[in-house]
Amino acid sequence: GPVVGPVVNAPEPSTVSTRRGFSPLRDLPALLWLVALVGVVLTHPFVPAPRWLMTHLLLLGAVTHSILVWSQHFADALLHTAPRPGDQRERSVRLALLNGGVTVVVAGVVSARWVVTAVGAAAVAVAVTWHGVALLLQLRRALPARFGTTVRYYVAAAGLLPVGATLGVLMARGLGDRTHVEVMLAHAAVNVLGWMGLSVVGTLVTLWPTMLRTRIAEGTEQAARRALPVLVGAVLLAAGGALLGLRYVAVAGLLAYLAGLALVARPFVDTARRKPPAHYATWSVLAAACWLLGTVAALATGVATAASWDDVHARVEWFAPALAAGFGAQVLLGALSYLVPMAVGRGPAPTRAANTVLDRGGALRVVLVNAGLLVCLLPVPSVVRVLASAQVAAALAAFVPLMLMAARAARKASATVDLERPGARRRGPAPVAGQRPPGQVTGLAVTGLALVVLAVAAGVAVDPSALAGATASASAAAGAAPTGRTTDVVVRAANMRFTPSTVQVPAGNRLVIDLRNTDTGDVHDLVLDTGDDTGRLAPGESARLDVGVVGRDIEGWCSVVGHRQMGMVVHLHVTDPGAEPGAEPGPGFTPHDAVLPPVAKGRVHRRTLTVSDIDREVAPGVTQRLWTYNKTAPGPILHGRIGDEFVIRLVNDAGMGHSVDFHAGTLAPDRPMRTIAPGGSLVYRFRATRAGIWMYHCSSMPMSAHIANGMFGAVVIDPPGLDPVDRSYVLIQSELYLGPQGAEVDTAKLAADKPDAVVFNGYANQYDHAPLHAEAGKRVRLWVLDAGPNRATSFHVVGGQLDTVYAEGAYLLRHSGAGSGGSQALALQPAQGGFVELTFPQPGHYPFLSHVMVDAERGAHGVFDVTR
Numbered sequence: 001g002p003v004v005g006p007v008v009n010a011p012e013p014s015t016v017s018t019r020r021g022f023s024p025l026r027d028l029p030a031l032l033w034l035v036a037l038v039g040v041v042l043t044h045p046f047v048p049a050p051r052w053l054m055t056h057l058l059l060l061g062a063v064t065h066s067i068l069v070w071s072q073h074f075a076d077a078l079l080h081t082a083p084r085p086g087d088q089r090e091r092s093v094r095l096a097l098l099n100g101g102v103t104v105v106v107a108g109v110v111s112a113r114w115v116v117t118a119v120g121a122a123a124v125a126v127a128v129t130w131h132g133v134a135l136l137l138q139l140r141r142a143l144p145a146r147f148g149t150t151v152r153y154y155v156a157a158a159g160l161l162p163v164g165a166t167l168g169v170l171m172a173r174g175l176g177d178r179t180h181v182e183v184m185l186a187h188a189a190v191n192v193l194g195w196m197g198l199s200v201v202g203t204l205v206t207l208w209p210t211m212l213r214t215r216i217a218e219g220t221e222q223a224a225r226r227a228l229p230v231l232v233g234a235v236l237l238a239a240g241g242a243l244l245g246l247r248y249v250a251v252a253g254l255l256a257y258l259a260g261l262a263l264v265a266r267p268f269v270d271t272a273r274r275k276p277p278a279h280y281a282t283w284s285v286l287a288a289a290c291w292l293l294g295t296v297a298a299l300a301t302g303v304a305t306a307a308s309w310d311d312v313h314a315r316v317e318w319f320a321p322a323l324a325a326g327f328g329a330q331v332l333l334g335a336l337s338y339l340v341p342m343a344v345g346r347g348p349a350p351t352r353a354a355n356t357v358l359d360r361g362g363a364l365r366v367v368l369v370n371a372g373l374l375v376c377l378l379p380v381p382s383v384v385r386v387l388a389s390a391q392v393a394a395a396l397a398a399f400v401p402l403m404l405m406a407a408r409a410a411r412k413a414s415a416t417v418d419l420e421r422p423g424a425r426r427r428g429p430a431p432v433a434g435q436r437p438p439g440q441v442t443g444l445a446v447t448g449l450a451l452v453v454l455a456v457a458a459g460v461a462v463d464p465s466a467l468a469g470a471t472a473s474a475s476a477a478a479g480a481a482p483t484g485r486t487t488d489v490v491v492r493a494a495n496m497r498f499t500p501s502t503v504q505v506p507a508g509n510r511l512v513i514d515l516r517n518t519d520t521g522d523v524h525d526l527v528l529d530t531g532d533d534t535g536r537l538a539p540g541e542s543a544r545l546d547v548g549v550v551g552r553d554i555e556g557w558c559s560v561v562g563h564r565q566m567g568m569v570v571h572l573h574v575t576d577p578g579a580e581p582g583a584e585p586g587p588g589f590t591p592h593d594a595v596l597p598p599v600a601k602g603r604v605h606r607r608t609l610t611v612s613d614i615d616r617e618v619a620p621g622v623t624q625r626l627w628t629y630n631k632t633a634p635g636p637i638l639h640g641r642i643g644d645e646f647v648i649r650l651v652n653d654a655g656m657g658h659s660v661d662f663h664a665g666t667l668a669p670d671r672p673m674r675t676i677a678p679g680g681s682l683v684y685r686f687r688a689t690r691a692g693i694w695m696y697h698c699s700s701m702p703m704s705a706h707i708a709n710g711m712f713g714a715v716v717i718d719p720p721g722l723d724p725v726d727r728s729y730v731l732i733q734s735e736l737y738l739g740p741q742g743a744e745v746d747t748a749k750l751a752a753d754k755p756d757a758v759v760f761n762g763y764a765n766q767y768d769h770a771p772l773h774a775e776a777g778k779r780v781r782l783w784v785l786d787a788g789p790n791r792a793t794s795f796h797v798v799g800g801q802l803d804t805v806y807a808e809g810a811y812l813l814r815h816s817g818a819g820s821g822g823s824q825a826l827a828l829q830p831a832q833g834g835f836v837e838l839t840f841p842q843p844g845h846y847p848f849l850s851h852v853m854v855d856a857e858r859g860a861h862g863v864f865d866v867t868r
Contacts, residue, residue, distance in 0.1 A: 025092050026069055027343070029099045030336070031403060033061030038397045048110050049679070055324045056109075059196060060124070061102050063332050064161075067199045068098060068131050070339060071154045074203060075135050078150055079142035090134070098127035105168075112651060112681045114172040121169045125162035128195075132158025149224045153202025156232050157195045163239070164191035174652070174680025181312055185242035185250060185303070188316060192323055193257055194235040197292065200331050201231065201264060204285070208268060211282050211338050214275035217267035230260035247303060247312065254300035261293060278441075279355075280362025284334030287370050291326030295319050319377075325392060326373050333399045341406060353413035354406040361398070363441045367448030368395035375452060383560065385521065387455035395448075476511070476530045480551025480574075486510045487550075488740040490625075491570060493517045493524035493537070496563060498556070498570040500615035500742035504623050507574045511547040518655075524563065526570070528556045536560075550574055585620045591770035592632070592761040596716060596728040596783060599639050606647045609635065611654045611698075611711075618736055619757055619764035619859065625744045626710035627654060627698070633762040634732045634787065635696070635713030638664075640688050642717060648684040652676045657700055662686055663831065664694035664715040675700045691719035692809045693730070693783045693833035702747070704789045708737050709745040710762070712787040714833070719806070723815075725837065726778035731760045731795075733850060733860055734787040753790050758855035760862055767848075767862025774840055774866045781837045782848075788830030793860070794851035795826040800838045802826070807834035825851055840866040 037057040044050035072091060076082065083091075101123025108117030136155045139148060167187040175183060205224045209216040238253025268289065277283045299319050306312045341354035372392035376385050487509045492499045493516070505511050515526050517537040526534045526545060534543040547554070551574060558568035609629045616626050616633065629635030638646065650660050657675040665686020672684040697703075698711035714732055735755035739746040749756070757764045774780050781804075786793045802823040805813040813823050815837065826836050840846060846864040849856040 023092075025095050025099075029065045029095070030062045030069075030332075031400065033057050033065065033102075034397075034400055037062070038393075038400060041393050041397070048112075051320070052109060053106065055320060056102075056106065058324055058332075059192065059328050060105065061099075063196060063328055064102070064124070064128070065095065065099060066332060066336065067154075067157075067196070068095060068128070070335070071135070071151075071199060071203070072131070074206075075138055075151045075154065078147040078206065079138060079145050081138055081142050090130075094127045094130050094134075097123050097130075101125075101127060109172060112679075114169065114174070114681065117172040118169045121165040125165045128158050128161045146221060147206050149221060149228065150202045150205050153198050153205075153224075153228060156228065157198035157202070160190050160194035160198070160232075160235060164195060167239075171677070172680070174674065174676030174682055175657075180657070180677035181316075182242045182245055185312065185316055186239035188320075188323075189235055189238040189242065189250075189253065192328075193238070193296070194232075196328065197257075198228075198231060198235075200288075200292075201227070201261070203335070204268065204289070205264065207335065207338075208285070209271045209275075211285065212271060212275040212277065214271060217270040217274075220264075220267040220271075223264050223267055227260045227263035230263065231257060234260055247306070251300050251304045254296055254303070258293065258296055258300070261296070265293075279337075280359045280365065281334045281338035283362060283366045284330045284337065284369075287366060288327050288329075288331035288334060291322055291330065291370075291373075295322045295327060298322075322373060322377060325369070325396065329396050330369060333396065336403070337399070340403065341410065350410040350413040353409040357406040357409045358399075358402050360402060361444060363444035364448040365395040365398060367445050368392065368451060371449055371452040372455075375456060383458075384456050385523075387458065388452060391451060391455060476528075476532075476547050476552065476554060477549040478551035480508045480549060482508050482510070482549045486512060488512050488514065488743075490514045490516065490740060490743045491526065493526070493558065493568070494519040496566045496568055498526070498558070498568055499613070500623060500625060501569065502571045502573060502615065502623065503742050504573055504617075504621045505550045505741065506621070507551050509550060511550045511572065513545040513547065514542060515545060516542040522560070522563075524558050524560060524568070526556050527559045528554055528572075530554060533559075547572075585617070585766075585769055589617070589620075589766075589769065591766045592634075592763060594729040594731060594761055594767070594772060596730050596781075597637055597639050599641060599644075599718070603641075603643065604645045604647060605638065605640055606649075607636070607638065608649045608651060609660060610651045611658045613654045615742060616710075616762075618738075618759070618762065622738060622764075623742050624709075624736070624738060625742055627656075627658065627706060627744075628710045629660070629713055633710030633712075634734070635711070637713065637730055638696075638715040640715070640717055642688055642691055642720065644717075645685065645687045646715070649681060650676065650684060651681045652678055654678060658698050658706065658711065659700045660684060660696060661699040662694065662696045662715060664688055664692075664696070664717060669699075673699050688715070688717045690809060691717045692806075693717075693785050693835065695785055695787055695831050695833065697787070704750055705745050705747050707787065707789040708735060708750050714783070714785045714787075716783055723779075725781040727774055728781045728783065729772055730783045730785070731848075731862075732762075732785045732787050733758065733760055733791075733793045733795075734762065735759075735789065735791050736764070736859075750790075755791065755855075755858060757859040758791055758850065759859045764859030765861055771845065771863040771865035774864050776840050776843050776866050776868055779837055779839050780864075781835050783833070783835045784826055784828065785833035786828040786830050790830060791855055792827070792829050792852065793855070795828070795836065796824060796849060796851040797836075797838060797864070798847040798849070799844070800840060800846055802836040802838050804837035805834065806836070808832055840864065842866070843868050 037054060040047055040050060040053045040057060044054070047053060101120045104120025104123065105117055108114065108120055132155050135151055139151050164187055167183050167190065170183055171180060171187065205220055206216065234253050234256035237256060238250050241247070241249025241253055272286065277286050302319070303312055337358040341351045341358065368391045372388040375388040376392065487505050489503050491513055513526065515534050515537065517524050517539055519539050521539060523536050523538055525536050528547065530547065532545055532547055534545050537543055550572065553574055554572035556570040556572065557564040612628055612631050614626055614628055614631050615623055618624050626633050640646065652658050655678060657677050659673055659675045661669065661673045662684065666689065667686055672682065676682055694715045694717065696713050696715060698706035700706055712734065714730060716730065736757040736759060737746045737749040738756040760767060784795045803813070803815040803820065805823045805826055807826060813821060826834055828834065843866050846866060848862050848864060850860040
């Protein structure tokens, strides 16, 4: 049976006789996951998805493995049962399946392959479900036990994790923006509050008084029994409300979870009052419990007061470090600091030796972690957050070397005890765990607090923002005559960059900058060399900066220490006040390549389309924030033949949800054309069965805005028997509805069908500035697609006659020699396409344009430079 301490009326599961010797599969993985976590923390700027990795290496790796190991041993002790033949083998298989699954999940997320993630998540779910079923069967076999409620907590928790794993796979596969937020909140509720929270609460019912070496408080078992259905129901309510998009139902679930915690909090507090914590293990667990209560309360408040689901997303991400480091890491390290010495020590002396090592600097480490986390959650300057988070990471990471040192100390103590047996030579006294003097403990705590205060003071002291107002200012106007016009521009600050990083301002215009801090963690500002300053903005905040009349180039930067050096600069470039779509491009202008690419070898064409937000000049002096496939607008041209298969991997590296719709294929749109969230991906397969030039585009709503802001391209499928020509070009007509300089599409202009420019291949009049080449007497084929989203075209070549016209899959006219008929234009509605062929009779310059003349004058115009 279990061993009961002299002043404890609850069994000590950690001393059960089933835990003998060292087992690598049981004892190493938690430590290895923590080592991997430390590695990611140190290298996070260079690894993909660092926040996700840090959270899941801790919670899914180290914590989940520890729950499976220790909940099984607690169940053995609390139910007074010993493993049956074959049980140890099954437990080892479960642990191997769990850790293998976690490894595969990590690999799937890092490689952005959701199928791999799904396989790993399935393995994790199977391992945990198997564990829960084994505990349930063990509970039914056992005699009635006083602390059987703890095992019921484990069974309930194990039933929830597969649900959370499924939600995680859905996020990895890709969801729409709002759906992603809803599923993310449900995923956190089920996995953190359900799987992890229930396991911790159930364990602390008996482990907390055991750690404090005191008797269990009166009424603890009854409180735990009453709290279990409340906590399970609260998790389901919070997750269900989130999945249904019912924000206040989710809030009600979070509040109900707090009520369940309150039921078990009273005996927890009574026990601590009777025997206050005195070592690192108990301080850490107590701090973790406080973070759980505080974070759930703050999250409920944040979700309830959020203006939209976008705000919910930001607030869930904001509190993630508190749940992971404050609750998850501290409860894990605190519990292991108490349990591991009993596991590695064989006898009182080795156990005390290991305890002594793991308790080193306990008060210092606890204060650094908790005070540092509080600082990190405040809207402090970046350098302060960096210093405080480094202290938190160092204090938590100290557990890894201390754990290794504790194991070594236990072994040495065991050797000393063995030598003290009759006939053995004594090599030294057996180490004992000494009680630190109260003054020493207080001194360590004060030292930790002082280090955090020092980090704050150092960060503020070296921050140059206070000097911004003293910077000598220079006039922005520089004598330029006011034009009476205003240039409004939206600048976003995130990921150590301003977007756009270059802003074009016509000389004499008044400039107004709308700065938005879209970062998830850092504070930013914008300081100009004129002395103008937005002031510090916390994540989610914005400010308007009226620069006044601008007549010279201006430099701007973020004044948070180190941010300017890391690339947070913006260039305000003054252009000719008459700059408009018909003006000359700047010296860095490169035209969009209109040449039709050749058909790739093979019958299966594999391409990756990566969605990106980029700042791109769309007309001389006019920059817009475009949404693009592979950083071009239009996107890449795909070229194939009838019967070819296209395998397209869509990766969303942009800041919002996007999708793709290929007109060249026929298939149900439900799955391949779905919107995927930032960071998501999907694979789109289709077979080309009909010839023509087919549009592809983003089909996320509002579709018109996504197309108008650059998300379109063409697939060219050659008709059988297509005659060879000297040159083939692709011209895609689209419209520009310009927002402020550096901003996205103006949806009001779009809805009113009032384009600022109509263009070929994404740039106004670009082939006037960089004409397309042809040779006199040689045949030229022009594939033409009208991408819209609204304007039709009548494609015409001035000075030429079309002898072949192919529109929407059929020849309207085909060259048959001298004296045959001809055509003067190819008429297309939006999303229609075809090609025309002609031969230029002599050298010269032949304009091509949309014969909807107002659109030709808006930029749908170019020139052929025909040579001999």
